[in-house]
Amino acid sequence: MPLNTEQKTTTANALETQGIGKRFGGFWAVKDVSFSVKPGERRAILGPNGAGKTSLFNILTGDYVASSGAISLFGEDVTKQSIPKRIKRGLRRTYQHAYLFDGLSVCDTLFLAVAGVRGGWRQVLPVRSNDPRREEAERLADVCGLASFLDRMVLELSHGQRRQLEIGIALAEDPKVLLLDEPAAGLSPAERPLLSKLLLSLPADITVILIEHDMDIAFQTSESVTVLFNGQLMAEGTPEEVMADKDVHQIYVGGAHGH
Amino acid sequence: MRYFLVLIPLALLPLLLNDFWVSQVLTRALILGVIALSLSFLATYLGVVSFAQVTLAGVAGYAVAYFGPNTVGLGFPLPLYVSLPIALLLSMAAGALIGLVARRSRGIYAIMITLAIGVAFFYFTRQNYALFNGFTGFSGVIAPKMGEGNWGDPMPLYFLALGVSVICVVLVNGFVRSPLGLAVQAVRDAPGRLLALGIPTTYPIVAAFAFSGLIAGSGGILNVWFQERVSSFSVGIGPIIDVLIISVIGGLRHPTGAFVGAIVYVMLDIFAIDLIDRDRFNLLIGIVLLAIVMAAPNGLHQLAIDWVGKLRGRAEQPRTN
Numbered sequence: 001m002p003l004n005t006e007q008k009t010t011t012a013n014a015l016e017t018q019g020i021g022k023r024f025g026g027f028w029a030v031k032d033v034s035f036s037v038k039p040g041e042r043r044a045i046l047g048p049n050g051a052g053k054t055s056l057f058n059i060l061t062g063d064y065v066a067s068s069g070a071i072s073l074f075g076e077d078v079t080k081q082s083i084p085k086r087i088k089r090g091l092r093r094t095y096q097h098a099y100l101f102d103g104l105s106v107c108d109t110l111f112l113a114v115a116g117v118r119g120g121w122r123q124v125l126p127v128r129s130n131d132p133r134r135e136e137a138e139r140l141a142d143v144c145g146l147a148s149f150l151d152r153m154v155l156e157l158s159h160g161q162r163r164q165l166e167i168g169i170a171l172a173e174d175p176k177v178l179l180l181d182e183p184a185a186g187l188s189p190a191e192r193p194l195l196s197k198l199l200l201s202l203p204a205d206i207t208v209i210l211i212e213h214d215m216d217i218a219f220q221t222s223e224s225v226t227v228l229f230n231g232q233l234m235a236e237g238t239p240e241e242v243m244a245d246k247d248v249h250q251i252y253v254g255g256a257h258g259h
Numbered sequence: 260m261r262y263f264l265v266l267i268p269l270a271l272l273p274l275l276l277n278d279f280w281v282s283q284v285l286t287r288a289l290i291l292g293v294i295a296l297s298l299s300f301l302a303t304y305l306g307v308v309s310f311a312q313v314t315l316a317g318v319a320g321y322a323v324a325y326f327g328p329n330t331v332g333l334g335f336p337l338p339l340y341v342s343l344p345i346a347l348l349l350s351m352a353a354g355a356l357i358g359l360v361a362r363r364s365r366g367i368y369a370i371m372i373t374l375a376i377g378v379a380f381f382y383f384t385r386q387n388y389a390l391f392n393g394f395t396g397f398s399g400v401i402a403p404k405m406g407e408g409n410w411g412d413p414m415p416l417y418f419l420a421l422g423v424s425v426i427c428v429v430l431v432n433g434f435v436r437s438p439l440g441l442a443v444q445a446v447r448d449a450p451g452r453l454l455a456l457g458i459p460t461t462y463p464i465v466a467a468f469a470f471s472g473l474i475a476g477s478g479g480i481l482n483v484w485f486q487e488r489v490s491s492f493s494v495g496i497g498p499i500i501d502v503l504i505i506s507v508i509g510g511l512r513h514p515t516g517a518f519v520g521a522i523v524y525v526m527l528d529i530f531a532i533d534l535i536d537r538d539r540f541n542l543l544i545g546i547v548l549l550a551i552v553m554a555a556p557n558g559l560h561q562l563a564i565d566w567v568g569k570l571r572g573r574a575e576q577p578r579t580n
């Protein structure tokens with residue numbers, strides 16, 4: 001038995017879905033999507049606005065309960081698992097629309113991200129400066145480029161810094177699968193290369209699924225691409241294959257592309 | 260640290276004042292301040308305005324009356340080291356229960372739920388004779404002995420209230436810097452996001468209410484010793500609104516504003532009575548509240564901080580030139 005499960009986890013896909021969907025009333029925001037991502041793979045998800053990309057992420061993380069289908073993480077069925085359980089399994093995400101704790105400092109926000117996984121958030125004594133979770137929070141701030149803004153209130157951060165903080169939160173405590181929802185949205189042209197650099201510097205064993213409108217960033221950082229359209233999977237392959245696809249060409253050049 | 264400097268005049272003041280000032284102004288303001296602090300804490304850090312803080316104070320107050328000396332022949336006298344923890348545990352438990360009931364409510368809905376709980380408790384205490392002795396409540400609830408006199412005498416009670424106030428402020432400041440306190444503030448800002456970090460929101464909400472119960476309960480215990488009685492009037496709409504007014508006057512930006520609000524309220528209460536009759540007092544309080552809310556939307560405490568900041572800025576400028 002132990003041998004068997006061992007083998008299973010080493011050969012399993014990092015993430016795999018089978019026919020997952022999400023229905024709102026009579027409308028399927030995501031419909032019958034089956035795809036898989038290998039450990040360490042860098043996958044971009046493309047698709048026009050309203051294609052269902054964010055909804056797909058919401059199903060994967062547990063923010064939405066899937067209306068159909070199954071999801072597995074490293075071979076383990078997580079379809080029915082709670083958000084915290086999936087986080088413990090190494091699934092992390094960022095939000096398309098910066099959704100942060102405005103009244104907390106950068107350091108405290110990252111501290112909570114660490115404590116959420118590592119535990120001990122129920123403690124009622126003040127956090128000490130030598131608390132290992134705090135040291136980890138400082139390391140994360142360094143990784144996401146906010147080391148000199150540790151005590152800054154989130155409210156006072158620039159849009160770009162908020163995006164960086166989102167990524168810092170997602171990197172807390174050994175992430176295995178990272179879902180990034182348009183991390184470059186709203187960044188200035190000057191800030192974009194910085195983000196690419198941050199994405200490229202992620203440890204190679206982390207599986208990254210990236211929703212991105214910016215083709216440069218998407219193709220620079222990803223080896224494979226999945227295209228969603230009207231909630232359904234339209235194309236999948238290497239960037240070259242996908243760009244050569246007639247349907248994809250149609251939606252991107254045919255005017256459906258945009259924010 | 261800066262805040263501790265305030266303690267020096269507060270410790271010396273009673274030596275210069277007569278008993279009336281010490282007890283009817285300072286002690287009363289401290290006690291009201293502690294109860295209002297429990298509300299300011301919830302409003303500032305959880306973002307919920309609770310109308311049930313007087314109720315929580317009342318729970319602890321009634322417990323001390325029931326489990327301690329009183330002159331109505333009701334209850335079950337216990338030694339202080341048992342009755343005090345019981346009283347505080349009960350007010351914490353009541354706080355936790357209110358938090359559990361109101362955990363999904365914000366803004367006006369949280370106000371309605373907590374107000375409903377407060378009013379229900381008020382009517383319950385009036386009608387229940389077995390535990391609350393109905394309308395009349397408990398009298399003769401005296402503070403414990405201390406040497407010749409007792410802790411309820413003006414000086415000892417003042418210093419007791421001062422000590423409890425300091426402890427409560429220290430507790431609040433410590434709690435909000437703890438992991439749980441940070442989670443409470445995260446619930447205030449973005450509950451869904453906290454969940455996405457793997458931290459459920461119910462626990463921090465319930466814990467914040469329970470903690471506010473501990474603070475309110477401490478104030479409630481002092482209050483029965485101060486008044487030497489507790490009845491349905493102690494937990495009625497009147498006190499509920501008083502505490503709310505005090506919190507608003509002091510400002511919900513920083514919890515210690517509650518004490519600033521309390522002293523302003525008590526001074527108005529005492530000195531306005533000489534000038535106008537009781538019925539007009541509510542009108543006066545209303546006007547003062549309106550003026551304060553307009554002139555200092557973040558409360559007098561914040562206004563004072565802003566002024567100090569400006570004065571300092573002005574004082575420092577010539578030096579730098």
Ligand SMILES: Nc1ncnc2c1ncn2[C@@H]1O[C@H](COP(=O)(O)OP(=O)(O)O)[C@@H](O)[C@H]1O
Nearest residue numbers: 024028029047048049050051052053054055056
């Ligand atoms: N919670 C929701 N309730 C109703 N409709 C939703 C909800 N979330 C998403 N949708 C709808 O699902 C579709 C896909 O949305 P979304 O996943 O945000 O697309 P994308 O991220 O690709 O722009 C949109 O038409 C959107 O209006």
Ligand SMILES: [Mg+2]
Nearest residue numbers: 053054055096
């Ligand atoms: Mg989206």
